[in-house]
Amino acid sequence: MEADSTMTSPRILVVDDDAGIRALVAENLGRYGYDVAVAENASAMDRLLEGQAFDLIILDIMMPGEDGLSVCRRIAAADGPPVILLSALGADVDRIIGLEIGADDYLTKPCNPRELLAYVRAVLRRAGRRPADGARADVGRIVEFAGWQLDMMSRFLRRADGVIINLSDGEFSLLRAFVERPGRVLTRDQLLDAARGPDSEAFDRAIDVQISRLRRKLGGDDTILRTVRNEGYMFVPKLARR
Template sequence: MEGTRIVVVDDDREICELLDEYLSKSGYQVATVCDGRALLAHIEQHGYPDLVLLDVMLPGDDGFTLCQKIRRSSDVPIIMLTAVSDETDQIIGLEIGADDYIAKPFSPRQLMARIKALLRRAQVSEDKSADPLPKRIAFGDWRLDTLSHRMTHQQSGEEHELSGSDFALLMLFLSRANEVLDRDTISFATRGREALPFERGIDVQLSRLRQRLGDSAKYPNYIKTLRGNGYLLSVPVSFEY
């Protein structure tokens, strides 16, 4: 935890002060900024932090726009801060590359649990990167470059660059092809925590990955749903080192 940097992006001064105090007491290095321009200036000066807490409603560029800008160059974990009653905000945030979301008003302890979970996931990914990782993985009609996180259709040439959580999800399926994965397993791989009851995030992420693969939930060629059990990648996988 020592040296772990978190940037809070929120135009509510009181929330920034409370989070700064709470997270600092927990041992994190915290910076607070009030809008997108200040966030991008902070990143340019200090580099990307270890995690970003990003409010949706901001002056100038909103949280969705900033999330997209960050995702063009970084896989830094992003937690979106959303309106309590607006599930649309939560779904949009996940669709454009956020790793998790928490609704306002939130418990600081709940937020801390989400932060620790995502940082654990990032640490596990970093530790695994020390192991020999295949340079490319072929599955069905697709080929994944594990260094650039870019997957390419071998016939059409269509390409998709994956966010950190999407890459983690696809790697989970590829490393455990033809094995049934339940929702908790998927949530641990992408968010570092168990799935919450009635959580939509996993469904959104699976839907997004299926869409990029040209797959469908009703007639899947890649990811099959086994009702009551989980999900399964049903195509051959080969690794190139």
């Protein structure tokens, strides 16, 4: 996903000796707008940390060389970024040890990609970073487009003639996702996540219904929300923020 110039995506470092897991985690988080780097062991991680700042580290425990528990302990001692331990060791004692040495959370392999996404968002939220996909941009309070005004704080949508249009929570979440990523094609999965959260079991079709309702409130055509066949939807008009 191409980064929007109006936002700074949280940076995540995935440290795991399994190349397949590194690629899978990086691809999944990248789909949701996170800026992801990977390292195969503690030494590679240290080299990346020397010249770059990260908001979160996802760290495997069972690695050759320095293991993840030792790495986590020294990251915590140095007041480094938050750490999610990712391990095949799922016993309660393993989880307790990981949390006691400074991990912010502990997730057992194999894990559902959406479960990991939820953990990432929760840890970043606790650390004071907003989540990506994404990701809430630091937009101005008032967003103007095609004669409309959207108040991001009060959630008011105002027509050009001054009439306030009421939005449901889901409609507002969708519209916010669009205005934070103008000109991008957003898939149904991305929009479903924005509107309902990562644990939603709603079918993709639910997003089509929400988009239809939102379109009607925005004038009834696709000049604002365009359907991109077999891909998703795109927010078309240019934005002004104040």
